[in-house]
Amino acid sequence: MEDTESETTINVGDFLVVQRQGYTKLHKLRKHGNMVLGSFTVEMDNIVGERYSDTFQMKNMPGSKRFYILEKVDEVNSAAGCVSIEKSGADNRHIPNNADSQGLTKEDIDKLKGEELSSNNIVEQLINNSKTFNMKTEYSQEKYIKKKEKKYFEYIQIRKPSIRLLSQMFYRQDPTKTLGIRTDDLSQILSYANIHSEGNHLLYDSGTSGLMTAAITNAVGPRTTGSLIHMHPGNECQKNGFVAMQFPQEQADRCINVNLYSVLRCFYQNKGDYSGKSETVSESDANVDADNGEPSAKRTKVEGGASQKKQWQLDNERACKLLEGKVDSLVVVSKEHPVSIVKELMQFLRGGRGFVVFNSLKEPLQDLYVYLKGRVDIVSIRLSSNFMRAYQVLPDRTHPEVNMNAGVTF
Amino acid sequence: MSFDGYKDKIEEGDTVILYLTITQVYCIKAEPKTLNKKGNLIENVFQTPYGALKCAELIGKYYGSKISLSKGWGYVLQPTPELWTITLPHRTQIIYTPDMSMIILQLELCPGSIVVESGTGSGSLSHGLIRAIKPHGHLYTFDFHKTRAETAQEEFKDHGLANYVTVTHRDVCENGFGDDLDNKANAVFLDLPHPWLAIPHSLKSLKQTGGRLCSFSPCIEQVQKSCLMLLKLGFQEIQTMEVLQTQYAVQQRSLPVVNLDFLKSEKDGTETEKKDREMIKTITAIPPPTQPGHTGYLTFATLPPIWARNLQISLNQDDINDAD
Numbered sequence: 057m058e059d060t061e062s063e064t065t066i067n068v069g070d071f072l073v074v075q076r077q078g079y080t081k082l083h084k085l086r087k088h089g090n091m092v093l094g095s096f097t098v099e100m101d102n103i104v105g106e107r108y109s110d111t112f113q114m115k116n117m118p119g120s121k122r123f124y125i126l127e128k129v130d131e132v133n134s135a136a137g138c139v140s141i142e143k144s145g146a147d148n149r150h151i152p153n154n155a156d157s158q159g160l161t162k163e164d165i166d167k168l169k170g171e172e173l174s175s176n177n178i179v180e181q182l183i184n185n186s187k188t189f190n191m192k193t194e195y196s197q198e199k200y201i202k203k204k205e206k207k208y209f210e211y212i213q214i215r216k217p218s219i220r221l222l223s224q225m226f227y228r229q230d231p232t233k234t235l236g237i238r239t240d241d242l243s244q245i246l247s248y249a250n251i252h253s254e255g256n257h258l259l260y261d262s263g264t265s266g267l268m269t270a271a272i273t274n275a276v277g278p279r280t281t282g283s284l285i286h287m288h289p290g291n292e293c294q295k296n297g298f299v300a301m302q303f304p305q306e307q308a309d310r311c312i313n314v315n316l317y318s319v320l321r322c323f324y325q326n327k328g329d330y331s332g333k334s335e336t337v338s339e340s341d342a343n344v345d346a347d348n349g350e351p352s353a354k355r356t357k358v359e360g361g362a363s364q365k366k367q368w369q370l371d372n373e374r375a376c377k378l379l380e381g382k383v384d385s386l387v388v389v390s391k392e393h394p395v396s397i398v399k400e401l402m403q404f405l406r407g408g409r410g411f412v413v414f415n416s417l418k419e420p421l422q423d424l425y426v427y428l429k430g431r432v433d434i435v436s437i438r439l440s441s442n443f444m445r446a447y448q449v450l451p452d453r454t455h456p457e458v459n460m461n462a463g464v465t466f
Numbered sequence: 467m468s469f470d471g472y473k474d475k476i477e478e479g480d481t482v483i484l485y486l487t488i489t490q491v492y493c494i495k496a497e498p499k500t501l502n503k504k505g506n507l508i509e510n511v512f513q514t515p516y517g518a519l520k521c522a523e524l525i526g527k528y529y530g531s532k533i534s535l536s537k538g539w540g541y542v543l544q545p546t547p548e549l550w551t552i553t554l555p556h557r558t559q560i561i562y563t564p565d566m567s568m569i570i571l572q573l574e575l576c577p578g579s580i581v582v583e584s585g586t587g588s589g590s591l592s593h594g595l596i597r598a599i600k601p602h603g604h605l606y607t608f609d610f611h612k613t614r615a616e617t618a619q620e621e622f623k624d625h626g627l628a629n630y631v632t633v634t635h636r637d638v639c640e641n642g643f644g645d646d647l648d649n650k651a652n653a654v655f656l657d658l659p660h661p662w663l664a665i666p667h668s669l670k671s672l673k674q675t676g677g678r679l680c681s682f683s684p685c686i687e688q689v690q691k692s693c694l695m696l697l698k699l700g701f702q703e704i705q706t707m708e709v710l711q712t713q714y715a716v717q718q719r720s721l722p723v724v725n726l727d728f729l730k731s732e733k734d735g736t737e738t739e740k741k742d743r744e745m746i747k748t749i750t751a752i753p754p755p756t757q758p759g760h761t762g763y764l765t766f767a768t769l770p771p772i773w774a775r776n777l778q779i780s781l782n783q784d785d786i787n788d789a790d
């Protein structure tokens with residue numbers, strides 16, 4: 057976990073979280089690339105070679121009105137602290153109810169933006185030209201400044217992506233991006249499923265922008281024995297969040313992405329012999345188990361040969377071998393009704409292990425609850441653990457309906 | 467020894483979770499003998515509402531299996547931090563799973579992280595932290611209550627977690643976390659009555675490349691003082707939140723159907739016949755009539771890396787006292 061130079065330096069090819077006040081955006085840094093941020097188009101070259109958590113000021117590019125370049129700064133001047141307020145009203149009784157209280161036109165403001173982007177400057181101009189500002193109460197003056205500052209704020213901070221930042225960003229951009237999983241939901245899914253550095257974990261995910269795979273792979277960690285089988289319903293799985301984390305190769309390789317149908321077909325139809333029927337399989341390939349590192353794909357590639365298998369076939373085989381040995385946790389995060397999926401995937405779960413099913417709707421989970429409860433009636437030791445699992449299902453769908461943010465005022 | 471790694475069978479000395487119903491979950495030790503109050507070695511028998519359980523009989527059983535009791539049955543499970551949290555012996559107030567989960571995610575922990583915690587208390591959170599950072603991470607936990615620190619140390623050893631954690635008996639507000647931890651930690655967690663006094667010390671322990679801090683406080687006044695201190699010391703992204711969880715009871719209800727159709731036609735004598743009343747089945751999830759509405763406020767903050775700290779940071783004692 058030593059933070060090496062290369063980890064703290066911003067390099068071309070990195071994924072960054074760009075933070076501008078409350079707003080965050082994921083960006084892949086390309087050579088001579090631009091990034092669109094609100095009404096600004098920003099050239100990103102100047103941040104290459106700088107370090108994460110550095111702050112940059114957006115400055116007008118000489119000779120161009122629309123483009124901005126970034127300049128590293130050591131201090132941020134916040135308008136709230138700098139703009140001097142001359143007069144405040146006691147209440148808002150004198151404030152006329154029309155929009156015309158601002159003397160500056162849109163063109164004036166654009167011109168200001170074009171000259172030099174400085175939220176302080178613009179906010180000050182806006183205040184000077186506002187007919188009502190001095191009539192406002194101190195409280196609403198502050199609010200006004202904050203609001204305007206946000207719009208013209210010229211500083212951005214470059215952050216290294218983390219599960220926390222990604223999960224907050226996706227949810228804020230659009231909750232459906234993560235099937236409605238909020239940060240608190242995510243944190244509890246990981247806990248109740250007992251996801252950690254050991255064991256084989258199984259995930260069914262019908263589309264959380266790669267957040268679930270990223271979060272589980274992160275919790276499994278670098279240089280550990282754990283692995284993740286990720287089943288998804290499509291041809292390609294969603295990967296945004298996963299690639300943004302830029303896991304080391306050995307860690308990323310322990311997340312095996314397979315199509316739900318194709319891996320189960322492989323499991324049922326090639327039972328016990330996942331290396332394929334006709335192809336000759338090299339010794340090493342047959343012996344690989346996901347726990348000890350190098351994935352089979354790489355080895356076969358080195359050996360070459362005409363009977364080269366497709367990557368997805370190799371992934372299916374790796375996944376099936378793990379499934380045969382059973383998994384230690386199961387997480388189902390689905391758009392689909394969960395009962396049939398859980399029914400099918402449950403067989404791969406070892407006795408006494410927990411599992412978590414998330415759905416943004418309560419009703420499908422009620423059905424699941426009844427189904428799981430029903431399984432107890434078939435009294436046998438193997439099924440008995442389902443009872444306990446059912447109970448572990450319980451806390452997961454009882455995620456907080458409201459996540460309050462208690463504001464702190466001074 | 468049953469907290470480190472997945473196990474299939476119960477071995478002697480394991481801490482085992484005995485699950486009877488959703489509200490009757492206990493932790494027991496799979497040991498044939500135990501000490502009674504007088505300090506004599508006696509047979510280890512656990513009394514459950516469904517009959518007595520001889521703990522020696524658990525040894526060799528599979529985790530997840532069903533065991534018979536004289537008046538019912540139960541299941542034996544391998545402990546997880548979640549199960550431990552609901553069964554552990556309380557020595558203090560503890561942190562429960564919803565808060566614990568949020569803390570782990572927000573502190574951005576992963577295997578390999580170095581974490582500083584105070585106070586250790588009953589070790590509820592510590593178990594969750596250790597799971598998140600093992601095998602190559604480490605937890606340094608501090609409590610100024612001597613017996614609590616010692617008991618926690620014993621417990622970690624007993625649970626097979628001793629390699630991942632160091633327990634120190636110390637007043638962290640007075641004496642900090644020690645020079646050994648300077649610039650070592652990825653994250654600091656505080657659950658103390660006066661967290662703001664420990665924040666300057668936390669800053670010293672966090673890595674030069676920055677890190678995360680969390681403080682858990684039941685009262686908003688504590689939160690205010692902590693936030694002030696954080697702000698003053700140049701922490702960023704200061705956020706306070708509450709996490710609440712509701713547990714529903716899923717029930718299948720049958721509701722009778724009132725048939726009114728027969729009123730439309732004239733009486734023909736059949737309506738007095740006793741008919742089976744039609745019922746409709748429905749599944750519903752009922753929230754509890756009352757539930758804990760507040761555990762504590764979680765305040766999170768980021769310490770930026772050394773090159774991005776723009777405030778002069780003073781560890782001057784006078785400064786610190788200013789805040790309270």
Ligand SMILES: C[S@@+](CC[C@H](N)C(=O)[O-])C[C@H]1O[C@@H](n2cnc3c(N)ncnc32)[C@H](O)[C@@H]1O
Pocket residue numbers: 558559560561584585586587588589590591592608609610611614636637638639640657658659
């Ligand atoms: C509420 S408990 C912590 C519970 C713990 N988080 C858990 O989940 O089990 C608070 C602990 O902090 C300890 N404590 C209070 N002030 C302290 C100080 N200045 N230095 C070290 N420990 C302190 C107390 O002895 C107590 O055990």
